[in-house]
Amino acid sequence: MAYPDDLLSTGEHVVIHQHPHWKTLVVPALVLVVAVGGGGWLAVLVSDFGWASIARVVLAVVVAVLVAWLALAPVIRWRTTHFIITSERVMYRIGVFKRTGLDIPLGRIDSIRFEHTLLDRVLGCGTLVIESASDEPLEFDDIGRVEKVHSMLYREINDNPADDHRPGDRVADGRA
Numbered sequence: 001m002a003y004p005d006d007l008l009s010t011g012e013h014v015v016i017h018q019h020p021h022w023k024t025l026v027v028p029a030l031v032l033v034v035a036v037g038g039g040g041w042l043a044v045l046v047s048d049f050g051w052a053s054i055a056r057v058v059l060a061v062v063v064a065v066l067v068a069w070l071a072l073a074p075v076i077r078w079r080t081t082h083f084i085i086t087s088e089r090v091m092y093r094i095g096v097f098k099r100t101g102l103d104i105p106l107g108r109i110d111s112i113r114f115e116h117t118l119l120d121r122v123l124g125c126g127t128l129v130i131e132s133a134s135d136e137p138l139e140f141d142d143i144g145r146v147e148k149v150h151s152m153l154y155r156e157i158n159d160n161p162a163d164d165h166r167p168g169d170r171v172a173d174g175r176a
Contacts, residue, residue, distance in 0.1 A: 008086060015156055016085040016149055020142040021125035024078055032071040039063035083140055085153055090130065092140060106157050108132045114146045128153075 008014070039059050046055040076096055084091040090109070092102040109132050116126025126146030130153075131137045143149055 009088065012086050012088045014084060014086050016083070016152055018083045018144055018149070020078055020081055020083070021123065021144045023123050023125060024142050025075060028071040028074040032067055035063050035066045035071070083143060085149070085156060087156060087159075090153065102138070104130060104132050104138070109153075109157055112150060112153055112157070114143075114150045116146055120146075 039062070043056050043059050046052050046059075049055065077094075080094065080096050082091070082093040084093070087106075089106060090104040094100050109130055111131045113129045113131075114126050115129065120126045125142055125144050128140045128143045128146055128149060129137045130140070
């Protein structure tokens, strides 16, 4: 899904638009399976008792609350979290009821780096760290293909058509 063009300034275009990496949805998916499976199993266990109908209603309510709180809410949070790089800024939007946004103009970025653990490398994600005029570096966790995002952001920051490498260009000593 593309970021709405009416929220961008004139001449600005989206370079990257991502939600957090899918690994953030693993625990909510497990909670969903365990809650529904466990609730069903408990409902079968209590079916022989005289108070089984009340127990099933209580189990259904407990499972519904667990699924809404620990499975559905994280999925909605994931879907409403946006990491966007445009030709002019880095944007981060998060929230459902209380929406929070952060914009960093590309010209204010001092340095960028990425970090990823062995598991992050296997899954293809990581943390992007942006240092700007703020007091502390800003860390954006669970960015998919973090190395590619890092490279594209670096290219956008230093986008000077005169420094683009073209095959056949040689410096004075013959190196490419």
